Amino acid sequence: TALFTERFFFFCTMEKEFSSTVKIRFADCDPIGHLNNVKYLEYMLNAREDHVEQNYGFTYEQYTRETGCTWVTIQNEIAYLKEVRYNSTVNITSKTIMVDDITAVVELLMKDENGKVNAVFWLTVIYFNMKTRRAEKMPDETLEKFEHFLVEIDHKTFKERVTFFRNQNRAK
Numbered sequence: 001t002a003l004f005t006e007r008f009f010f011f012c013t014m015e016k017e018f019s020s021t022v023k024i025r026f027a028d029c030d031p032i033g034h035l036n037n038v039k040y041l042e043y044m045l046n047a048r049e050d051h052v053e054q055n056y057g058f059t060y061e062q063y064t065r066e067t068g069c070t071w072v073t074i075q076n077e078i079a080y081l082k083e084v085r086y087n088s089t090v091n092i093t094s095k096t097i098m099v100d101d102i103t104a105v106v107e108l109l110m111k112d113e114n115g116k117v118n119a120v121f122w123l124t125v126i127y128f129n130m131k132t133r134r135a136e137k138m139p140d141e142t143l144e145k146f147e148h149f150l151v152e153i154d155h156k157t158f159k160e161r162v163t164f165f166r167n168q169n170r171a172k
Contacts, residue, residue: 016151017095018051024088035084040119041076044108047092048123056145064130067139071104071125078121079162081169082112089113095151101137102127104146107153107161116172117165122158 028039035043053059064070084090091111098105108121126135127142138146155161 016149017093018055019091019093020047020050021089021091024084024086026086029086033086040110044092044110044121048094048106048108051094068131069127069129072128073123074126075124077158078119080119081165082116082118084118090118096146096149097151097153099146099150101143102135114172116169120162120165
């Protein structure tokens with residue numbers, strides 16, 4: 001669509017890794033003040049949704065309404081590297097680290113105020129047609145947009161990436 005293409009060209013000059021800061025809430029923590037494991041996912045997924053809207057120029061709801069397609073999660077990989085405590089402030093980043101005509105992988109990091117990684121999360125999604133209820137190839141303009149925001153990383157497996165961040169945290 002013309003609107004989608006316009007937005008794409010506007011966002012071509014933008015960053016490829018997006019960031020937001022969040023305060024950890026009491027209700028999301030266990031009795032000893034640690035963030036519950038499932039809440040890491042919620043904070044990170046909420047941040048990614050905001051990052052897409054702010055930087056890709058659409059909401060998932062809007063995209064689905066306009067195209068009849070969406071992205072469906074087929075795999076989550078998360079490693080908890082450092083505890084997150086109640087009332088702390090964390091920075092959540094997200095970036096696309098792999099994309100092909102059907103699949104994409106997004107990396108989300110939750111970091112403390114000193115830059116240590118609390119958690120690393122790889123989210124794998126497929127492009128999914130809501131009407132046919134099947135995966136399908138992304139339209140060229142959507143694929144080009146995601147390829148534009150692609151960030152190359154040195155680590156090809158989740159395990160390698162986790163090891164890298166564990167070592168990085170020890171060095172800080």
